Amino acid sequence: MNKTGAQIFWECLEREGVDVIFGYPGGATLPIYDALVTSKIHHVLVRHEQGASHMADGYARASGRVGVALATSGPGATNLITGIATALMDSSPTVFITGQVSSPLIGYDAFQETDVTGITLPITKHNYLITDVNDIAPTIREAFFLAKSGRPGPVLIDITKDAQQATIDWEYDDQPAHLPGYRPDFRPANSEFERAVEMIHNAKKPLILAGHGILISGAMEEVLEFAERTQTPVADTLLGLGAFPGSHSLSLGMMGMHGEAWVNKAIQEADLLLAFGMRFDDRVTGKISHYAPKAKKIHIEIDPSEINKNVQVDIALVGDLKEILQKMLPSISTVDHTEWLEEINTLRGHSAVRDIKNLPDNGHLYAAHVINALWQVTKGEAIIVSDVGQNQMWTAQYYRHDKPNTSITSGGLGTMGFGLPGGIGAKFAKPDQEVWVIAGDGGIQMTQAELSTIAQEGIKVNIAILNNGYLGMVRQWQEFFYDKRYSATPMKGPDLVKIAEAHGLTGIRVSSRDEVVDAIEAARKNPGTVLIDFKVEKEDSVYPMVPTGAAIDAMIRRPLPESVIQES
Amino acid sequence: MRHTFVALVEDKPGVLNRVVSVFRRRTFNIESLTVGRTHQEGISRITIVVDSDKTDVVRIMPYMYKLINVLQVEDLTYQPHVNRDLAMVKINATPENRAAIMQLAEVFRARVVDVTNNSLIIEITGDEEKIDGFVDVLRPYGIIEMVRTGIIAMERGASTLINNMGENQNYELPIEFKMA
Ligand SMILES: Cc1ncc(C[n+]2csc(CCOP(=O)(O)OP(=O)(O)O)c2C)c(N)n1
Numbered sequence: 001m002n003k004t005g006a007q008i009f010w011e012c013l014e015r016e017g018v019d020v021i022f023g024y025p026g027g028a029t030l031p032i033y034d035a036l037v038t039s040k041i042h043h044v045l046v047r048h049e050q051g052a053s054h055m056a057d058g059y060a061r062a063s064g065r066v067g068v069a070l071a072t073s074g075p076g077a078t079n080l081i082t083g084i085a086t087a088l089m090d091s092s093p094t095v096f097i098t099g100q101v102s103s104p105l106i107g108y109d110a111f112q113e114t115d116v117t118g119i120t121l122p123i124t125k126h127n128y129l130i131t132d133v134n135d136i137a138p139t140i141r142e143a144f145f146l147a148k149s150g151r152p153g154p155v156l157i158d159i160t161k162d163a164q165q166a167t168i169d170w171e172y173d174d175q176p177a178h179l180p181g182y183r184p185d186f187r188p189a190n191s192e193f194e195r196a197v198e199m200i201h202n203a204k205k206p207l208i209l210a211g212h213g214i215l216i217s218g219a220m221e222e223v224l225e226f227a228e229r230t231q232t233p234v235a236d237t238l239l240g241l242g243a244f245p246g247s248h249s250l251s252l253g254m255m256g257m258h259g260e261a262w263v264n265k266a267i268q269e270a271d272l273l274l275a276f277g278m279r280f281d282d283r284v285t286g287k288i289s290h291y292a293p294k295a296k297k298i299h300i301e302i303d304p305s306e307i308n309k310n311v312q313v314d315i316a317l318v319g320d321l322k323e324i325l326q327k328m329l330p331s332i333s334t335v336d337h338t339e340w341l342e343e344i345n346t347l348r349g350h351s352a353v354r355d356i357k358n359l360p361d362n363g364h365l366y367a368a369h370v371i372n373a374l375w376q377v378t379k380g381e382a383i384i385v386s387d388v389g390q391n392q393m394w395t396a397q398y399y400r401h402d403k404p405n406t407s408i409t410s411g412g413l414g415t416m417g418f419g420l421p422g423g424i425g426a427k428f429a430k431p432d433q434e435v436w437v438i439a440g441d442g443g444i445q446m447t448q449a450e451l452s453t454i455a456q457e458g459i460k461v462n463i464a465i466l467n468n469g470y471l472g473m474v475r476q477w478q479e480f481f482y483d484k485r486y487s488a489t490p491m492k493g494p495d496l497v498k499i500a501e502a503h504g505l506t507g508i509r510v511s512s513r514d515e516v517v518d519a520i521e522a523a524r525k526n527p528g529t530v531l532i533d534f535k536v537e538k539e540d541s542v543y544p545m546v547p548t549g550a551a552i553d554a555m556i557r558r559p560l561p562e563s564v565i566q567e568s
Numbered sequence: 569m570r571h572t573f574v575a576l577v578e579d580k581p582g583v584l585n586r587v588v589s590v591f592r593r594r595t596f597n598i599e600s601l602t603v604g605r606t607h608q609e610g611i612s613r614i615t616i617v618v619d620s621d622k623t624d625v626v627r628i629m630p631y632m633y634k635l636i637n638v639l640q641v642e643d644l645t646y647q648p649h650v651n652r653d654l655a656m657v658k659i660n661a662t663p664e665n666r667a668a669i670m671q672l673a674e675v676f677r678a679r680v681v682d683v684t685n686n687s688l689i690i691e692i693t694g695d696e697e698k699i700d701g702f703v704d705v706l707r708p709y710g711i712i713e714m715v716r717t718g719i720i721a722m723e724r725g726a727s728t729l730i731n732n733m734g735e736n737q738n739y740e741l742p743i744e745f746k747m748a
């Protein structure tokens with residue numbers, strides 16, 4: 001049948017199972033937008049292409065399916081960049097589509113021409129420039145396959161306007177993608193397996209480092225089985241939260257720069273680290289030369305380029321985590337590690353006294369109270385999409401996730417402004433689930449315009465702003481390491497309640513501890529989107545903290561108030 | 569120390585840019601780079617020489633493999649291999665000294681490919697040392713211009729890069745990955 005490139009485009013997306021796309025039109029995508037009218041796919045009109053990019057990413061992380069964003073050439077495409085880089089750093093399966101000027105104009109600095117494949121080369125898993133209508137279908141096929149297989153990531157397709165407009169006689173065919181140089185199917189050698197099993201059985205103080213790879217691979221059950229059978233405690237990376245049930249007795253909590261003190265201590269004491277789908281990011285390891293000095297390391301990872309990148313390991317099993325654990329589990333025996341678990345529990349007990357939740361009520365509202373209340377009211381079952389900064393770390397510390405893919409945040413790139421659009425994307429992925437966006441007063445203002453998208457789409461996303469009047473995380477570094485010179489971190493924000501109301505949404509302001517739970521409950525009951533502006537303690541810091549360049553157990557701890565010191 | 573990597577890549581626009589970006593991004597320094605067709609349609613071959621003092625060579629193979637258009641990569645440094653460089657040297661040559669220069673060329677098995685009243689172009693192939701040596705002896709005569717292709721390399725014996733393609737189904741860490 002005769003079809004235009006634009007019609008082929010939408011049919012191919014439908015065949016890939018796309019039900020929603022986040023986008024913003026322009027001259028170079030006019031043919032695609034014209035053909036959208038007859039497509040079954042729901043198009044969400046964003047307010048800035050960065051919003052579209054994070055929505056696609058949030059959608060992908062909440063659902064495990066490929067998230068798709070669409071932008072026009074030139075400025076539309078460049079506005080996607082932050083979101084593409086964010087998706088790459090966090091291995092998020094996403095496809096970005098950009099319109100390009102007509103092929104005869106490429107290279108002539110035509111109106112709104114940008115070398116998008118050039119710009120995005122280092123921030124995509126792969127990218128394509130399509131100038132021929134015949135390439136549209138096979139390229140979309142390859143792009144989706146690449147985005148979701150192996151170590152997932154963003155793939156960009158730049159399609160010229162003339163390719164969108166051209167007509168060919170075309171039928172869909174589902175030939176698998178032909179990618180001779182792409183091998184997502186690595187498997188470890190058997191000899192490596194045997195060595196790993198022996199190492200695991202000989203360990204006295206093993207520790208699982210649970211990363212995002214568990215969620216991507218869908219290996220939650222296998223990891224649980226492994227941890228229980230070998231009585232191995234589990235520490236999470238930021239993106240690994242939810243991969244192992246947070247309330248399980250073997251769950252220790254988050255590791256790294258703002259990880260729990262007992263977790264970092266346990267890493268330093270461990271004699272075996274089992275790194276499951278994590279990449280030893282510098283925020284996790286602290287000073288590499290002092291990292292886990294007593295531990296042998298087994299790294300299970302699908303991306304061979306991660307092996308020995310940051311930390312030298314003793315055994316590397318390269319491949320899909322779920323497959324590898326399934327193959328390994330039958331040879332794993334029951335082991336008892338009571339002593340080791342008790343040792344960690346003692347460390348944990350020492351830290352509890354510094355937890356803001358346990359400190360005497362001084363009448364102030366701390367962010368930890370808000371997140372803790374949110375966790376309790378929502379029974380830990382909401383999808384939590386956090387922004388970046390102190391709010392992100394408090395969320396990670398105080399919201400415990402028992403279910404996979406319920407914690408979504410920009411980890412690798414640390415992109416402020418991710419939260420709100422990320423949450424919108426998550427809501428489209430899981431319309432029946434409760435979604436909470438948690439952002440700082442700085443981050444919300446970066447992508448605040450998407451409140452308007454929420455209003456137009458009529459969706460319900462709950463928004464909690466931890467409003468401290470500062471670019472808090474930067475202020476914290478200035479407090480600790482720059483003699484409290486608060487350079488460019490105090491921030492006067494708009495009245496966020498009015499901002500919500502101006503968009504036809506509901507706004508609530510909370511300034512004291514006793515209003516927190518009521519406000520959260522009111523927001524949940526409201527059928528529409530509610531933004532709660534929590535006026536939290538202005539100069540609170542995230543504790544504990546590993547200063548950059550320090551070993552992970554050299555942590556700055558929360559100072560104890562006089563009253564507590566005298567008591568103990 | 570110098571490392572010689574060879575890669576088979578899909579012959580498509582932009583692929584060289586992707587390969588080079590791996591180096592550029594990490595400020596790895598490329599000493600020499602050659603690209604050309606192979607006997608198989610659609611497949612190009614790249615030879616890259618880097619200095620391991622300036623480059624984290626251990627990372628190169630995994631990063632190259634990560635590129636979708638890269639079919640196969642090998643580090644030939646520790647394998648018996650032949651490498652060749654080709655140079656053309658344009659040199660001042662008067663009727664008086666022309667014979668002497670041509671004699672030198674013969675000693676190095678170089679070939680004269682262009683002659684004028686006052687110049688010669690001499691072509692020489694060989695490994696880098698041989699070419700360096702030849703250039704040194706020509707220098708006193710006055711080199712006007714020189715061009716070199718950069719190294720191309722090939723494994724000795726019957727095994728080929730193409731035969732090794734797809735061998736990684738049962739993934740064992742490549743040499744550089746192996747832990748000490
Ligand atoms: C796009 C972007 N710009 C700058 C930064 C650097 N940065 C990291 S945290 C932070 C402060 C965030 O302030 P706010 O959103 O109010 O959150 P808080 O830390 O106060 O919770 C900044 C500026 C960043 N991560 N992302």
Ligand SMILES: [Mg+2]
Binds near residue numbers: 441
């Ligand atoms: Mg703030």
